Amino acid sequence: LEQLGTVAIVGVGLIGGSIGLALRAGGLSKRVVGVGRSTVRLREAQALGAIDEGTTELAQGVAEADVVVVCTPVTQIAADVQGAAAVGSDALLVTDAGSTKRRIVEAVEKHPRGRAAFVGAHPLAGSERQGVAHAQEELFEGRVCVLTPTAATPPDRVRRARGFWSALGCRVVELDPVAHDSFLALTSHLPHAVAAALAAAVPDEALPLAAGAYRDGTRVAASDAGLWTAIFLENRAPLLHALDRFNSQLDRFRQALEDHDAAGIHSWWEAARAHRRRFECLKDIERIED
Amino acid sequence: LEQLGTVAIVGVGLIGGSIGLALRAGGLSKRVVGVGRSTVRLREAQALGAIDEGTTELAQGVAEADVVVVCTPVTQIAADVQGAAAVGSDALLVTDAGSTKRRIVEAVEKHPRGRAAFVGAHPLAGSERQGVAHAQEELFEGRVCVLTPTAATPPDRVRRARGFWSALGCRVVELDPVAHDSFLALTSHLPHAVAAALAAAVPDEALPLAAGAYRDGTRVAASDAGLWTAIFLENRAPLLHALDRFNSQLDRFRQALEDHDAAGIHSWWEAARAHRRRFECLKDIERIED
Numbered sequence: 001l002e003q004l005g006t007v008a009i010v011g012v013g014l015i016g017g018s019i020g021l022a023l024r025a026g027g028l029s030k031r032v033v034g035v036g037r038s039t040v041r042l043r044e045a046q047a048l049g050a051i052d053e054g055t056t057e058l059a060q061g062v063a064e065a066d067v068v069v070v071c072t073p074v075t076q077i078a079a080d081v082q083g084a085a086a087v088g089s090d091a092l093l094v095t096d097a098g099s100t101k102r103r104i105v106e107a108v109e110k111h112p113r114g115r116a117a118f119v120g121a122h123p124l125a126g127s128e129r130q131g132v133a134h135a136q137e138e139l140f141e142g143r144v145c146v147l148t149p150t151a152a153t154p155p156d157r158v159r160r161a162r163g164f165w166s167a168l169g170c171r172v173v174e175l176d177p178v179a180h181d182s183f184l185a186l187t188s189h190l191p192h193a194v195a196a197a198l199a200a201a202v203p204d205e206a207l208p209l210a211a212g213a214y215r216d217g218t219r220v221a222a223s224d225a226g227l228w229t230a231i232f233l234e235n236r237a238p239l240l241h242a243l244d245r246f247n248s249q250l251d252r253f254r255q256a257l258e259d260h261d262a263a264g265i266h267s268w269w270e271a272a273r274a275h276r277r278r279f280e281c282l283k284d285i286e287r288i289e290d
Numbered sequence: 291l292e293q294l295g296t297v298a299i300v301g302v303g304l305i306g307g308s309i310g311l312a313l314r315a316g317g318l319s320k321r322v323v324g325v326g327r328s329t330v331r332l333r334e335a336q337a338l339g340a341i342d343e344g345t346t347e348l349a350q351g352v353a354e355a356d357v358v359v360v361c362t363p364v365t366q367i368a369a370d371v372q373g374a375a376a377v378g379s380d381a382l383l384v385t386d387a388g389s390t391k392r393r394i395v396e397a398v399e400k401h402p403r404g405r406a407a408f409v410g411a412h413p414l415a416g417s418e419r420q421g422v423a424h425a426q427e428e429l430f431e432g433r434v435c436v437l438t439p440t441a442a443t444p445p446d447r448v449r450r451a452r453g454f455w456s457a458l459g460c461r462v463v464e465l466d467p468v469a470h471d472s473f474l475a476l477t478s479h480l481p482h483a484v485a486a487a488l489a490a491a492v493p494d495e496a497l498p499l500a501a502g503a504y505r506d507g508t509r510v511a512a513s514d515a516g517l518w519t520a521i522f523l524e525n526r527a528p529l530l531h532a533l534d535r536f537n538s539q540l541d542r543f544r545q546a547l548e549d550h551d552a553a554g555i556h557s558w559w560e561a562a563r564a565h566r567r568r569f570e571c572l573k574d575i576e577r578i579e580d
Contacts, residue, residue, distance in 0.1 A: 031577040109317045124501040144499065173498075191503035194488050196562035197539040198481060199569075201532070206473045207569050208463075210435065211414040213481035214569065221566040225559040236547055242491070243544055247537075249487040252531055257526055262519055268496055269515040272486035276511040279489075279497050279504065 004029035004164070008065040010058065010080050012036050012045040014127055015097045017135030020050035022168050025137045035061035045126035045132045053237035059087045067164055070096040075230045078107035085113040093160045095121045099184065100234040101148045101177040109152050119161035120148035120177060122184070123170055130221040138169070148177040175210035190246055193239070195241055196221040294454070298355040300348065302326050302335040304417055305387045306361035307425030310340035315427045325351035335422045338405040342424050349377045349544045357454055364503040365520045368397035375403040378395035383450045385411045389474065390524040391438045391467040399442055409451035410438035410467060412474070413460055418512040428459070438467040445511035475528035480536055483529070522579055 007023055009016040012034040023029045034051035035058055036042045042054030055061045058080070062068055070077050077098045083221040084094050085108075094117045098104055102122045108114040123145040127134060145165040149158045162172050175183070198222040202210060232239055249272070256264035297313055299306040302324040313319045324331045324341035327350055330346030345351045348370070352358055358374040360367050367388045374384050375398075384407045388394055391410045398404040413435040417424060435455040439448045450460050465473070487509035492500060522529055539562070548552035 043331075071543070097555045100551060124499065126502070141348055143501070146499065156548075186492045186496045187500040189506050191488060191507040192486060193540070193543055195491065195503065195507055196559055197536055197543060198484050199566040200538040200539045200558075200562035201480065201534075202476045202565065204565070206476045207565070207572055209414065209436065209473045209478040210569055211433070212416070213485065213510045214477050214575075216509050217481040217485055218562075218566050218569070219506050220503045221562050222570070224564060225556050227556045228559055231549055232555055233550065236550070238320055240544070240547060243395060243540070243547075245493075246487055246491040247540070249490045250483070250533070250537070252485060252532070253483055257522055257530060257533075260523065262523060265519045266515050268490075269486055269511075270513050272490035272508075273513075273515060275492065275494070275497075276489040276508050278494060279500055279508070280512070282497055284504075 003027065005066040006033060006064045007029045008033045008035055008061045008068045008084070010035040010061070010068060010084065011072035012042065012051060012132050013071065014130055014132065014134050015123070015125075015139075016069065017045055017132035018049065018125075018137065018139035019049040019069055019071065019168065020045065020270045021048075021135055021137040022140060023048060024052070026167070028167050029067075031064075033061045033065065039131065042100050048132055048135065050132055050135055057082045057187050058083050062088045062092070065089075065092060067160075068092060068094045068165075070083065070094065071130075072100075073230050074100050074104065074131060074234045078142070081118050082114050085111070085117040088117065090280075092117050093157055093164070094118045095161050097121060097123055099188065099231045101146075101180045103234055105150060105177040107149055109150065115152050116154060119153055119156065119157050121161060121165060122146045122180065123168070124146070124157045124188075130224050130227075141169035143170055145172050146180050147172055147174045148172055148180050149167055149174060150176065181235050182241075185235050185242040186245070189231060189235055189239045190242040192220050192223065193232070194241065194246065195219065197214065219235045293317065295356040296321045296323060298323045298325055298351045298352045298358045298374070298438050299341065300325040300351070300358060300360045301362035302332065302341060302344070302422050303361065304420055304422065305415075306359065307335055307338065307340040307422035307427075308415075308427065308429035309359055309361065309387075310335065311338075311425055311427040311456065312430060314339060314342070316457070318562050319357075321354075322455065323351045323355065332424065338422055338425065340422055340425055348373050352378045352382070355379075355382060356409055357450075358382060358384045359454075360384065360388075363517055363520050364388045364390050364393070364394065364524045366545055369399050371408050372401055372404050375401070375407040378407065382407050383454070384408045384449050385454060387411060389412055389478065389521045391470045393524055394465040395440060399440065406444060406522075407444050407447065409443055410435045410446050411451060411455060412438070412470065413455065413458070413479075418510050420514050420517075430455075430562045431459035433460055435462050435472050437462055437464045438470050439464060440466065471525050472528045472531075475525050475532040476535070479521060479525055479529045480532040482510050482513065483522065483533065484536065485509065 199218040
C-alpha cells in the first residue's frame with residue numbers, strides 16, 4: 001500500500017477522530033489535517049493525536065489534500081463534499097462516513113466537480129458516545145464499509161476509496177445508494193428507534209429492576225439526539241417500511257399472547273431465534289475470513 | 291453467616307448450576323444435592339462441580355435438606371415447591387428462581403405446608419444460554435434478588451431466604467408478587483419480546499450489514515423458546531400492558547417521522563435518552579454501594 005500525502009478530515013468527532021488516529025498510528029499518510037468549526041475541539045483532537053494540525057477554513061484544510069473524508073452530520077455532508085470538491089485539486093478523492101447515502105449522493109452528483117471526486121462511504125462502526133475524546137484507533141478494524149459509487153463515479157476514485165477504507169481495516173463492499181439506505185433502515189436505523197422506544201416505555205419506578213435485557217436493548221438510545229433525528233429524516237421512507245416490518249412481527253406476538261396461543265408464541269420465537277443465529281454465524285464467518 | 295447443611299437444587303441448568311457452584315465454592319453449605327429428570331445431565335452437573343450428588347427422585351433429594359431452591363421452568367415451579375414442602379422437614383425453607391411470581395405464589399399458598407415453607411424469589415441474573423455447562427459461580431454477584439413474601443409467609447422463612455440469597459451475592463429487595471410481575475413485564479419480558487421482533491424483522495439478505503445496534507438489540511432473542519413462551523403466558527396481562535406502553539412510544543416516533551417533525555423526533559429521543567441515563571446512574575449507584 002502506497003502512503004497517502006495529506007488527508008483532510010472534515011468533522012473531527014468520534015468517527016473523524018478515529019480515522020485520524022488510525023491514519024497516524026499506521027503511518028498511512030504523511031499529514032492529517034482536521035477541519036472543524038471549533039478551534040477548542042480541533043486543539044483537543046491535536047492533543048489526542050488524531051490530527052497533525054487543525055483549521056476552521058475548509059478551503060485551507062483541503063488545499064493540499066489528496067483525500068478528504070467528510071465526517072459531519074448527514075444533513076451537512078453533501079455541502080461539505082461540494083465545498084471540498086470545489087476548492088481541491090483535480091486529483092482529489094472525497095469520501096464520507098454518513099449513515100445514509102441516497103440523498104447525499106444525489107445532491108453531490110448534481111455538480112460536475114463533486115461527481116468527479118466523490119465516492120460515498122459508510123463504515124459500519126461507531127458508538128453511542130460522541131466526540132474525539134472517545135475516538136479509537138481500532139474502531140474500523142474488521143468492520144464492513146459500504147461504498148456507494150454510481151455509474152457516474154470515476155473507476156479510479158472507486159479504486160482509491162477502496163484502498164483508503166481497506167487501509168483503515170475495513171472490509172469494503174459496494175452497494176447502490178438506494179439499496180444501502182433500505183438495508184441500513186432495517187439493520188441500524190430501526191434498531192435505534194426500537195431501543196429508544198424501549199428505553200422510554202419503562203417508567204422510572206421500574207428501572208431499579210432492569211437488568212441485562214433492558215441494558216443491551218437500550219444501549220444505543222444513549223446516542224446523540226441531533227445526529228439521529230437527522231439520520232431518521234434523511235432515511236424516512238425506508239425507515240417507515242422497516243417500522244412496518246417490525247410492527248407486523250410484534251403484532252403477531254401480541255395476537256398469539258392475547259389468544260393464549262402457546263404454539264404460536266413458540267414458533268414465532270423460534271423463527272426470531274433462527275434469524276439471530278444466522279447473524280451470529282455470519283459474524284463467525286467474518287472472523288474466520290479476517 | 292452460619293453454614294447451611296444440605297441444600298437441594300431442583301432443576302440444575304444455568305441458574306440452578308450457578309447456585310450450586312456458588313454454594314460449593316463459598317463453602318456456604320455442607321452438601322449440595324441436585325434433583326433432575328436426566329441422570330446424564332445430573333452427572334454433568336456433578337462433573338462440573340455444581341452439585342455433590344444427584345437424584346431423579348424429588349423426595350430423596352429433599353429428605354435431608356434445610357433449603358430447597360426450585361429452578362425449573364415457571365410452569366412447573368409451583369408443583370415442585372409443593373412436592374418439596376410435602377415431603378421435607380418441618381423446618382424446611384423452599385425458595386425458587388422463577389421469572390414470574392403471582393401465579394406461583396397463589397398456587398403454593400393454597401396448601402398449608404407450601405405456605406409455611408415457601409418464599410418466592412427472583413434473582414435478576416441469567417443469560418440467553420441454557421444448561422449447566424454455562425453455569426457461573428459469580429452469576430449472582432451484585433445482582434438484585436426480589437423476594438415476594440406475603441402476609442401468609444412466616445417471618446423466619448423470610449429472614450432465612452434473605453440470608454440465603456445474600457450469601458450468593460445478591461442485593462435482596464422485597465415486593466409483593468403482583469408488583470413484581472408488573473415491573474418485570476416492563477424491565478425484562480417486554481425487552482425479550484422486542485428483541486425477538488427486531489431479530490425477525492430484519493430479512494436474511496440484510497444481515498451482513500447488521501452491526502452493533504442489531505447485535506445488542508437482539509441478544510436475548512437467542513434465549514430458549516420454551517422457557518420464554520411459558521414466562522410470557524404466565525405474565526400475560528402485565529405484558530400486554532407493557533406492550534401498550536411500548537407501542538405508544540413507537541407510534542409517537544412514527545407519527546413524528548411521517549410528519550417530517552424534526553423537533554418532535556428530537557424531543558422524543560431526548561426523553562428516551564434521559565430514561566436510559568437514569569438507568570445508567572442507578573447502576574453506578576449500585577456499584578458504589580457494593
